[in-house]
Amino acid sequence: MSLDSLIQNIDSGKYKATVFTSENCPYCPELKHNLDILGVPYKETTVDEDILEEFEIKYVPVLHLSNNGTTVVIQNEPLEKLRARLSNLEI
Numbered sequence: 001m002s003l004d005s006l007i008q009n010i011d012s013g014k015y016k017a018t019v020f021t022s023e024n025c026p027y028c029p030e031l032k033h034n035l036d037i038l039g040v041p042y043k044e045t046t047v048d049e050d051i052l053e054e055f056e057i058k059y060v061p062v063l064h065l066s067n068n069g070t071t072v073v074i075q076n077e078p079l080e081k082l083r084a085r086l087s088n089l090e091i
Contacts, residue, residue, distance in 0.1 A: 001087075001089050001091075003038065003040075004006060005037045005084065007039055007041065008059060010040065011041060012055040014073075015063075015065055016043075016065070016067075017040065017041060017042040017043065017065050018044070018045055019031060019032055019041045019044050019045070019061055019062070019084075020045050020051070020057055020058050020061060021045070022046060022047055022060045023059050025061055028060060028061040028076075030061075031063065031082075034078075034079045035063065035082075037077070038083055040063075041090060047060060059075065062075055065089070065091060067091050069073055071091075072089060074086075
């Protein structure tokens with residue numbers, strides 16, 4: 001799937017994109033900034049321990065992409081690696 005297709009699927013509501021962050025996370029602004037540069041829409045959720053457990057997330061920030069029961073979790077990555085990863089998703 002191309003990055004443009006992913007963005008269209010998020011915009012149309014077919015996919016859900018959530019960035020999980022925490023209040024004192026030093027890496028969270030970087031992931032959000034990189035997603036903004038790439039034009040990837042997302043909803044931000046500030047998490048506590050209960051949400052981390054519910055979504056089986058060990059670290060923040062993460063991008064949580066879901067589509068009809070299929071979920072992909074992406075950790076914070078440098079911009080070009082994130083672009084490549086999102087451009088090659090199969091969900």
